[in-house]
Amino acid sequence: MYGETSGQLRDALGVLLREHRIQHRLGGKGIHTLPETTTVAEREELGKQIRRYRQCVLTWSLQAVRAANPRINLEGTTGRSRGPAEELRYRLTEALAASTATLANGDELVDEQAFATVESWRLVGRAAALGEHDFAAGVGYGRLSEQQCMTVLKDAADVVRGLVALDRRYEGIPGWEKLHNQGRLGRAAEACAAHAGYDEPDYTVDRLGWQPEPRLLDGPPMPGLAGVMQAQYNLLLHLHEFPDAHSLRLVMDSQRIVAHEAADRITDVEPNLAAKWTTRKETYIKLVHETRDLGGLLGKGNAAGDGSIAASRAQKLDREPLIDTKQWHQLDRLFARIDERVCAAVEHGVKERLYFLRVSVPGLDERDGQLLRVTRRKYIPITSPVQTNLVPIVRQELRPEPARLHPPPGAAQSRLDFEAAINHRPSPRGALPDVTSI
Structure with a gap:
């Protein structure tokens, strides 16, 4: 630096x-x-x-x-x-x-x-x-x-x-x-x-300034919450690569699970943090719903694997909350950085037309030429007149506040x-x- x-x-x-x-x-x-x-x-x-x-x-x-x-x-x-x-x-x-x-x-x-x-x-x-x-x-x-x-x-x-x-x-x-x-x-x-x-x-x-390139935390899984953070950190690094539509949806679902499990275990210790993570879970529920018809083959799927690992480890956490909340605040910072990368991926995919929406359109019956007899699937750009709440949710609800630099x-x-x-x-x-x- x-x-x-x-x-x-x-x-x-x-x-x-x-x-x-x-x-x-x-x-x-x-x-x-x-x-x-x-x-x-x-x-x-x-x-x-x-x-x-x-x-x-x-x-x-x-x-x-x-x-x-x-x-x-x-x-x-x-x-x-x-x-x-x-x-x-x-x-x-x-x-x-x-x-x-x-x-x-x-x-x-x-x-x-x-x-x-x-x-x-x-x-x-x-x-x-x-x-x-x-x-x-x-x-x-x-x-x-x-x-x-x-x-x-x-x-x-x-x-x-x-x-x-x-x-x-x-x-x-x-x-x-x-x-x-x-x-x-x-x-x-x-x-x-x-x-x-x-x-x-x-x-x-x-x-x-310049900083050394971060490396993945390979090796055996760490115990408890440290293992969740290990998978979350690897997910953050893999989100440097643009994810395809299927991987993006899996990442969003994994963050829904991690946020829910983390909020459930910290409610009695850090109620404000738990409320924040509950809101995050609800936002990702909306995003998963909005991406059910999202398509796009370009991109990589490495992030989806780390997201699944993080969700699985979060579900296996002990029910007794940690008294030392330092790790929970570190997890919160990871949440913010992951949310920022997800926002950047959605914005880039929409702008460059790498993500598409699957819509149903009426088609002709090949036998008698009548309309509305069959339904066909068609992929169109998200920027087309067909409305979706994906981009507004990303911009207004998911995007974290800009991080403040301190000397x-x-x-x-x-x-x-x-x-x-x-x-x-x-x-x-x-x-x-x-x-x-x-």
């Missing part, structure tokens, strides 16, 4: 921003009690490796700015005509184009480094490389609110501010290559951070700590250590 990768990037970069005397940390000359342990050539190689990690972070920053403010063409613009976001994007593009460093390879991102400073840079580069996947998986313009875009833009600007501060600190490394137009890049990052931080941030963006714990504190690291200054000689930073 975006919050996980960007948080790792800020944490590792914050460690670097609190470090000083960089030459000494890379084995160079330090105080008289700590002799030099690396040669000039070795420190130059370490500097090149750090620049490769920095190249990953610059690339991440540019992608974050593009995701938050995708102005396509900046050719022919000037500093006066560009806004804060466009100016930062322009300076980042310049810095990347002028750099002679390449991106860190896979081994450099995976292998642990001997020097603590280089290891922190490795963690920064790894987080940036992983974070690039978030921008193609939901963290992008058009999928984010205006406040979420500003939050991403502020994150990118603060990271660039940190890189500029470190660039000035690392100039003593042999063969170090400064950022192109370092001063202008820093001023652009400062202006963009001030612009993006003017409004209240929306840290729910941390919940978005993860520590989202604001992570950014405050990073801001403090950017503004960190070393204590003067002889001063007592700052206990607040210990």
Whole structure:
């Protein structure tokens, strides 16, 4: 997720921003009690490796700015005509184009480094490389609110501010290559951070981004309610595939049974939850009735098997309700996600004409040509004048309320700590250590 990768990037970069005397940390000359342990050539190689990690972070920053403010063409613009976001994007593009460093390879991102400073840079580069996947998986313009875009833009600007501060600190490394137009890049990052931080941030963006693909819960059935949830979870995953009409009806019937059995066992413990599930059962009874004439051969039937397993396990649950209702609330969240997938399947099947209604029409008697002597079956699109309550029930009764995203714990504190690291200054000689930073 975006919050996980960007948080790792800020944490590792914050460690670097609190470090000083960089030459000494890379084995160079330090105080008289700590002799030099690396040669000039070795420190130059370490500097090149750090620049490769920095190249990953610059690339991440540019992608974050593009995701938050995708102005396509900046050719022919000037500093006066560009806004804060466009100016930062322009300076980042310049810095990347002028750099002679390449991106860190896979081994450099995976292998642990001997020097603590280089290891922190490795963690920064790894987080940036992983974070690039978030921008193609939901963290992008058009999928984010205006406040979420500003939050991403502020994150990118603060990271660039940190890189500029470190660039000035690392100039003593042999063969170090400064950022192109370092001063202008820093001023652009400062202006963009001030612009993006003017409004209240929306840290729910941390919940978005790339996530590992969920896997089926295979293996032996779990005991009790856990077994029902196991089958329900597998059903949820299989509903990623479009179900054919027969499988859709079996899924709806299975949810009728699971909702009924669950409500029956929790009435005395959680009456509000039981009432909610009773309403859900009644909705699925209506849907099963409305789909009795539904047809459609395209699609897959894997979801129907998991639904049948869930219904069978629910009917075998003990009659004594669980005192710990945590699992019941987890089941309720599964219900909501399954309902959402069922709604999406019905809407898609109706829109793309993959589901049809079976209707009876009068036909001619082949012997004497008289009407109303025989009845024929015909399948017609659901969008035809023949009325059915399937779509209204799905839209008005089954569809769950949109889930509210909540920012993860520590989202604001992570950014405050990073801001403090950017503004960190070393204590003067002889001063007592700052206990607040210990």
